[in-house]
Amino acid sequence: xxxxxxxxxxxxxxxxxxxxxxxxxxxxxxxxxxxxxxxxxxxxxxxxxxxxxxxxxxxxxxxxxxxxxxxxxxxxxxxxxxxxxxxxxxxxxxxxxxxxxxxxxxxxxxxxxxxxxxxxxxxxxxxxxxxxxxxxxxxxxxxxxxxxxxxxxxxxxxxxxxxxxxxxxxxxxxxxxxxxxxxxxxxxxxxxxxxxxxxxxxxxxxxxxxxxxxxxxxxxxxxxxxxxxxxxxxxxxxxxxxxxxxxxxxxxxxxxxxxxxxxxxxxxxxxxxxxxxxxxxxxxxxxxxxxx
Amino acid sequence: xxxxxxxxxxxxxxxxxxxxxxxxxxxxxxxxxxxxxxxxxxxxxxxxxxxxxxxxxxxxxxxxxxxxxxxxxxxxxxxxxxxxxxxxxxxxxxxxxxxxxxxxxxxxxxxxxxxxxxxxxxxxxxxxxxxxxxxxxxxxxxxxxxxxxxxxxxxxxxxxxxxxxxxxxxxxxxxxxxxxxxxxxxxxxxxxxxxxxxxxxxxxxxxxxxxxxxxxxxxxxxxxxxxxxxxxxxxxxxxxxxxxxxxxxxxxxxxxxxxxxxxxxxxxxxxxxxxxxx
Numbered sequence: 001x002x003x004x005x006x007x008x009x010x011x012x013x014x015x016x017x018x019x020x021x022x023x024x025x026x027x028x029x030x031x032x033x034x035x036x037x038x039x040x041x042x043x044x045x046x047x048x049x050x051x052x053x054x055x056x057x058x059x060x061x062x063x064x065x066x067x068x069x070x071x072x073x074x075x076x077x078x079x080x081x082x083x084x085x086x087x088x089x090x091x092x093x094x095x096x097x098x099x100x101x102x103x104x105x106x107x108x109x110x111x112x113x114x115x116x117x118x119x120x121x122x123x124x125x126x127x128x129x130x131x132x133x134x135x136x137x138x139x140x141x142x143x144x145x146x147x148x149x150x151x152x153x154x155x156x157x158x159x160x161x162x163x164x165x166x167x168x169x170x171x172x173x174x175x176x177x178x179x180x181x182x183x184x185x186x187x188x189x190x191x192x193x194x195x196x197x198x199x200x201x202x203x204x205x206x207x208x209x210x211x212x213x214x215x216x217x218x219x220x221x222x223x224x225x226x227x228x229x230x231x232x233x234x235x236x237x238x239x240x241x242x243x244x245x246x247x248x249x250x251x252x253x254x255x256x257x258x259x260x261x262x263x264x265x266x267x268x269x270x271x272x273x274x275x276x277x278x279x280x281x282x283x284x285x286x287x288x289x290x291x292x
Numbered sequence: 293x294x295x296x297x298x299x300x301x302x303x304x305x306x307x308x309x310x311x312x313x314x315x316x317x318x319x320x321x322x323x324x325x326x327x328x329x330x331x332x333x334x335x336x337x338x339x340x341x342x343x344x345x346x347x348x349x350x351x352x353x354x355x356x357x358x359x360x361x362x363x364x365x366x367x368x369x370x371x372x373x374x375x376x377x378x379x380x381x382x383x384x385x386x387x388x389x390x391x392x393x394x395x396x397x398x399x400x401x402x403x404x405x406x407x408x409x410x411x412x413x414x415x416x417x418x419x420x421x422x423x424x425x426x427x428x429x430x431x432x433x434x435x436x437x438x439x440x441x442x443x444x445x446x447x448x449x450x451x452x453x454x455x456x457x458x459x460x461x462x463x464x465x466x467x468x469x470x471x472x473x474x475x476x477x478x479x480x481x482x483x484x485x486x487x488x489x490x491x492x493x494x495x496x497x498x499x500x501x502x503x504x505x506x507x508x509x510x511x512x513x514x515x516x517x518x519x520x521x522x523x524x525x526x527x528x529x530x531x532x533x534x535x536x537x538x539x540x541x542x543x544x545x546x547x548x549x550x551x552x553x554x555x556x557x558x559x560x561x562x563x564x565x566x567x568x569x570x
Contacts, residue, residue: 053446056435091446191447224507229569270410
């Protein structure tokens, strides 16, 4: 029943690219040429074993997406600043495996499933935390971000993906029209296709979540250390913020948020203007955290 | 009062819950060993269960790819489980080495949310999070996963679940309706499909920690590196509250993949810089 296993990195798990005579490229995750199990049950295999569904949104760096060749929109993106964003609407089996580097680091997860992936390439995002598809689309509409989409079939052949998309190309800029159309495809055309029991489904292996490089784990935990040290010194929030005002990593964004988060967890105060120092109990809790 | 811990239901070859094995070892078996049978015609109604934790703990419980490789680090997490099935509890005297007091057997639709907020406190639920988003006092991402589905339920989910992860009040109302519908669809399968161990009941939350405890587990190895203590020595003398995974991660980021090399002066300075406070 358990199928989680380590697979060696180096084997290709990325999508296949189909070059068309008109110059267009289709990207999809094809099912294995010879389905696992008897040929006779090839059509029903996937149906019998689908157990989960994932409607998940995740992102990684463009460099990682380019290196793993996760879509034709990412090729040549190695040195471009931006985000590769994936929205997956996939039904999966219990299979889960991890591709690991020689030193044991997990690079990405592989599952078996069937569905659609909306792969996006976003450049000039003004806000790159809290990414959601609607937010990416909103930035593409109003804030000057450039976003391209590519629809990839996971176990669903390009011909069928094309028929689901209708007149819409599988690759293009994300704008009001394409956004609305993609929403409709995921909400109407895809479920209609899936619900038709006469249509055979075949699962395929695909890369779920590639590892993002540049993990800010250490930088972010530093915000806690600084905030709690400020409490231990008996500083009010306004005074604490002045003390760290020179520190770029704490002045804005996630660093500032985590600083305020830690300060308010210990003192109950999140008002940056507060001039009231922490209570003796809060100072003691801060010292206990710092182990001093 | 036992705590409900939602888990990924896959079992290893020894029939232990894979995600609980690192914590509970052989005590990670669901109770009872086999799924209870449901007689055809038994009406089971979906119910909702919440579990609040950190994004890191949610990842350890296998609760959705949303938490994998969370490059943004410190998030709180809220899991809203719409479950349908049968809870089974042990009875009588339960010795301390038994960790799993009971198991919820069935199917579930899981909304996993990771969020950051300065205002939200206490026992949270989905509507509170949605309200916080509406007031712009929280940032939230969510994903929907389900176990025990077939292609029809997948299609139903696509039609009804609001896509694309921004949880504001309008989305909340649609999501609530979608969960009701999916819960009913899953309930229709309980007598025809084997039930899955989608959650366990435990005495204490094995992840009774918050994101600040994770931060504390970063600080301790930083002090060791600043003092040029090697990884193996640090790992051996670390106090109980230091998370061993985090300790090793800090060393591997600063010292390098070869953990056992002596700490160089430049590396110690990086740690000192991290620890420096104006």
